[in-house]
Amino acid sequence: MHNIVLILKQLLPFIEVLFLWRLSVYFWNPAGILALIPIFYYTFVRPIHGFAFVGLIFCLLIDYRCNLPLLWTTLFCLFYAIDGFQNYIDVQHTDNNALYIFMMFIGIGILLMIFSGLTWKNFINNVWLFVWMCILYTPITAIDTLFYQKGLK
């Protein structure tokens, strides 16, 4: 029984991504874009072995569903490369689970989306999405502290 619980806790990051991606709802989670939160968190802040590949696949799927030409996939690769090469910022030990770096990650993507369709409606939608994702980042990543990390110790 203990082993099953342990396995489930280890699978939690993957389940989180699937959960948020699959439960896409217009306005609140368009095209499952909220899945970018656990993708970012478990790739850069609390890296899990093999998760980067899953993150890449889901970035591709988000791009496909958003009808975007590999925007999030490119950004993910870019951040992954920068994170690996630099040692100036220790993302894993940054305050607030690296919320500000996440804001940068999301912000760049959303900014590009704003420029790709310059209308007021698109601008407001994108700003809303940025704010909503930043608000949800802390509670979603708190799941990791509550269940995942405690369970493995």
Next chain:
Amino acid sequence: MNLKFFVYKVSIMIKDKSSYKLARIIKSALAAAAIPVILIYIMVAKPDYTVTNTLAHIFLPIAYGIGSVVTWPVRAVGQSAHWVREMSNLRNENKQLRVKLDEALAYKNDCDIALAENKKLEKEIDVKKASPFKTVIADIQFDDSVFHHNTFLINRGKKDGLTKGMVVVSFDNRLVGTVLDCGSVFCRVRALTDSTTKIAVRITGSDISGFLQGNGKSGASVGFFNDTQFIGRAGLKVITSNISGILPSGIYVGEMTDEKNIDVIKPYNLSRVMVLQFDDQGSYK
């Protein structure tokens, strides 16, 4: 003995911090190398993106299947809440529908006469109007309305005979969109409200043609009329025109709400659609 020593050495290397750093740099280098490849691919593959679409066709059904299992309890609760809400609205809707039905029955007689007259005239001037003989009914899996793009996925694909470019209509025969990309068990449909939608339309009862363009989320607008003096107004009905050769003519698109905007079907109001097959001549197969 040697093998044991080798395994021991490797395990030490894995635990070693410098090896970890090296592995990290290699992974980062791979990610960095992927960026120019992706950017070149975007430039070269535009607008088909065959490779990425193929990859999505492989991974999407897998992720969808596993995701459906994982999220089943949440979706079941959501569906139940939806049904409860639907039930509460049903009585009012029933009353409204009865009134509409009475009006429609009264109107039907006039329509029957007009249809019969129309058929007679068509025969006289030898107009061949095709009607669909093959339709595929599909459920909407995802509404992917995001940013200024508005696409959705349906649960029918190449296996059901669907291909890119097919017409998607609602059950009341209103145009919903066109098939953008086809996987084996699903298709991605571009809705009329998508900002990249551009289709030729005609004002019913006239020869005035124009182009419909989606405006992102809320609706679509009509412009570029062949009659420059023409000014649209609320209440005008718009149908497809096959002047661009992409869509067959005569499919109802929507009603104009003012001189420019048109009320079209939004995918988030639908749960099921029909896909029509048509040939290159613009008539249905």
